[in-house]
Amino acid sequence: MTVRVDTGVQCRRLSAVLSWRTHGKGNRDEGPGESLGLFDGDWNPGEYHYPFRFMAPTMPATYHGHFVNVDHYVAVRADIPWATDPKAETDLLIVGGDRADFTTSKTGKAISPADVHKATRAIPNVAIGCGALVALVCLVVMVVAVGADVLAGGRVTEILLALVSTLPAPLFFLGGLAAMVWGAFRKMRAAHLGEPEMSLEPLQPTVGGPVTVTVALNPRKDLVLEEAWFDLVCKETATSGSGTNQTHHHHELHRERRRFEAGGTTIPAGQTTHRRDRLAIPAGLPVSFASEHNRVAWFVEAQVKVQGWPAWSITVPVTVGTVTARR
């Protein structure tokens, strides 16, 4: 750092901070930073040099994308009493990194396929339970509202008006019923199709490295596969604004589809069948990154179409890192 002083001045603290922050379409996120104190005391007119060094952080790596960018900055500042503090900033590149992923977001933590399967299995039960509760409560509200009119032999228009007065209860009632039907359908499909499961190997692949996707089918009745495929996807998501003015900006960086079933195969009941394919995370693409408003996410979307049933699909996040540098 170079300090040029025109007139003598006291400096309470000359400091340098190394930190990362995002820029682009989303709200800015910033890392905690590492601070160094370089000087305190009096300066006479002249030029002063303060060499300093930081250990390069292991993560996150510099990333320049479409909506999401991550950069590292060294900011220097002189705390001068009763004056505007002079400051300067320069950006620098951090290549690679030796951690498999980077996340500062609570929602950006790595999720294993097993967690996804567990959550997926719970969804129909939650839909049926919550749907039934909402429908029941709304039904009670509506019955109470129109009951008196019905018992008193009220006219149809009066009964309808009483029903309208309970809005939005009728709408929630229908929504609750729809959730129950949807949940029941999912359970019926699971009873027929079984619960297909997807697994990844390795769980944390590296850029340039392979990843093997396996879908296991264990139907309870004979089923005919129409089509099965999976997509490996890398997508940036940047969130700008807040509340109802919040906007999510998405940009797909990569999508590669592999079909592991052209169709027509019959899978007998009770027999576990595996469909497996392997592909590489292309070099030159970014590692996983997640901060509060900015994310570079990798995931695998799989879809299995079975004759007579709507397609089964699942999305599993993949945490992609760089190759660990060993010294």
Add this chain to the structure above:
Amino acid sequence: MSLSATPEPHKGGALPPGVLRLAFSHLNMRFNPFGEPSPRERADLASVETSDLPAGEIVQFVGDSGRGKTTHLLALAARHPAAVYLKLEEGQDGWTAALPEGVPFLLDEAQRARPERLRALLRSGRTVALGTHADLSALAPRAIRTVRVGGWGVSSIGPIVARRIEWARRGPGPVPMVSDTALAVLVSRHGDDLRSLLGELYDVFQTLTEVGPVTV
């Protein structure tokens, strides 16, 4: 007095060719100037009516989404660091915390507040600035100043765009230029929706490969 920080060049061998360079250095910029600024930067970048907010005054900034109401309020917040800024989210029709006395209250999305709550606020004698989609002057017990936000044209957008570009400048020398002709094209596409217009410029700057006149 001046400070400068200059990193030493990389000494650990050649960097992978073509993989990384400082962000937007090919445009003599540090970042895309039409990305999302922080609230503080947004206030600094604001090109708004900067008349002050005298004690006891009520002003409302009225306009549609994307026209600059929030920017006006943030600019006032920058001028009055003690001011309380509150944005009412969807479904929020008031506030629970007691407002500190003697400081301006800047209320964004004020049309979401309950009328009786707003009426009480505007009668309190407090200094108030409102950002609103609808004219709320009927709720005030006395005349309030109304600033219609919007009506952006080439002459008013030009300085905003130039300020954004200077904000992102990396160093001395030329930077991309957005001509009045290009701005006129953008205005014909986006009308006075400033947010949408700046959004298109973001995409344009993502694709620029060198410093020069910007075409849209």
